[in-house]
Amino acid sequence: MNDAPFYAHYKSLRLRRHPHGILEIVMSGEGANKSNLATADEQMHRELAEIWRDVDRDPETRVAVIRGEGKGFSAGGDLHLVEQMATHFEVRARVWREARDLVYNVINCGKPIVSAMHGPAVGAGLVAGLLADISIAAKSARIIDGHTRLGVAAGDHAAIVWPLLCGMAKAKYYLMLCEPVSGEEAERIGLVSLAVDDNDLLPKAFEVATKLANGSQTAIRWTKYALNNWLRMAGPSFDTSLALEFMGFSGPDVHEGVSSLRERRAPDFPGGDPF
Numbered sequence: 001m002n003d004a005p006f007y008a009h010y011k012s013l014r015l016r017r018h019p020h021g022i023l024e025i026v027m028s029g030e031g032a033n034k035s036n037l038a039t040a041d042e043q044m045h046r047e048l049a050e051i052w053r054d055v056d057r058d059p060e061t062r063v064a065v066i067r068g069e070g071k072g073f074s075a076g077g078d079l080h081l082v083e084q085m086a087t088h089f090e091v092r093a094r095v096w097r098e099a100r101d102l103v104y105n106v107i108n109c110g111k112p113i114v115s116a117m118h119g120p121a122v123g124a125g126l127v128a129g130l131l132a133d134i135s136i137a138a139k140s141a142r143i144i145d146g147h148t149r150l151g152v153a154a155g156d157h158a159a160i161v162w163p164l165l166c167g168m169a170k171a172k173y174y175l176m177l178c179e180p181v182s183g184e185e186a187e188r189i190g191l192v193s194l195a196v197d198d199n200d201l202l203p204k205a206f207e208v209a210t211k212l213a214n215g216s217q218t219a220i221r222w223t224k225y226a227l228n229n230w231l232r233m234a235g236p237s238f239d240t241s242l243a244l245e246f247m248g249f250s251g252p253d254v255h256e257g258v259s260s261l262r263e264r265r266a267p268d269f270p271g272g273d274p275f
Contacts, residue, residue: 006058012044013051020213021062022206025051026069027125037075038068040124045081048124049098052105052113062213064109065205066128067116074125076146079258085249086258096246099124103157103238106131107228110221112212116205117141117183118198127157130165131231133224134208135192137183138201143191147245149178150261151253151269155245160231160238166191 002008004023007015014026027038027048038044055064068074084091106113106128115132121143129135130143137143145162147154154175162171166189174181187195196204212220248254253269260267 004060006060007051007054010047010051012038012041013047017060018206018209020210021060022209022213023055023058023061023064025055025064025066027066027074028069037070037072037120038125039075039078040081041078042081045077045095045098045102045124048128049102049105052102052109055111055113056109058111061111062217063112063114063209065114065116065209066125066132067202067205068118068121068125070119072119073115073117073121073129073141074123075120076123076150079261082150082249082254082258085246086254089250092246092249096242099127099156099242099246100239102127103131103160104235107231110225112209112220112224114205114209114212116201117143117192118201120144122146124156130161130191131157134194134212136194136196136201136205136208137186137192138198139182139184139195140198141183141186141195143181143183143186144178145175146178148176149257149267151251151255151257151267152246152248153241153244155238155242157238159241160234162191164230164234165189 002010002015004015004017012028014028016024018024055061085095102124113132114134114136115129116136117129118138118141121129121141126143145154145158158175162175170189173179181191183195186192256267256269
C-alpha cells in the first residue's frame, strides 16, 4: 500500500513520503521468492522502468531514495520471465524496451537519486542502484552482475557505467567472470559512492538525501544533468551491449544458464565458436 496517491498504480514498488520532499522507493520482497528478495518479475521490471518519469514530474519530490527490503537490495531476474524471453520474440522485444528505458530514465530523471544497497544486489534493481547519483552500500553487500552466468552478454547498465566508475580492467574482471563485489571493495574501486556499516546504511542514505533536498535545487539538478552527459556519450556502447544481451536470449546458452540456476549447479555451456 502506497502512502503517496501520485503513485497509487504501483504494486511491486512501495512509495513513502518523508519530510523535506524525500520519496522512499522500496522494492518489495514480499512473496517474490523463498529468499525474501525483490525479484524483477514482469510487473516489477516494468515499474522500475517507469517510476523515474513519475519522480521527475512529481512536484512534491525533491530527492528519491531507493532500497530493498528483507535479506537484500534485489535479486536477479525472474527465471520464468527469462524463459519467456528466450521463447517468445514479443516478450523479448517488450523487456528490451523496458531495459532501455530503465537506464535512460534514471539518467534523465531531473531529481537526484540515492540508493541504499544491502545484501545481494543483482538484476534490474542493481541498474538503479549503481546509476543512482549517490550510491551507498553496506560493507557486507554483494554486488553481482550475473549476465554471463546466465549465458548472455552483460548489457543493462554494465557497459555504460562500470568502466567509467571503476576502470576498464576491473569492469572486465567483474563483468566477464560474474565475481561478487563486496560493498567495501566497491567503494575502494570507485564502483559506489560510499560504503558504511550495515546498521548505518539507511540513516546515512537519508542524511545524504536530506542534504540534497535542502540544497539549491537548480544547482544540484543542473550539476546532475551536466555530469550525466558522460553517460549520455556512452549511449552507443550501451545500446550495443543491450542488443547483444537480447540476441543472447535467442541462443542456446541461456537455456543452460536457466537450468543450472534452477538446479543450483555450475553451468555446462556448449562449446563451439558462434562467430
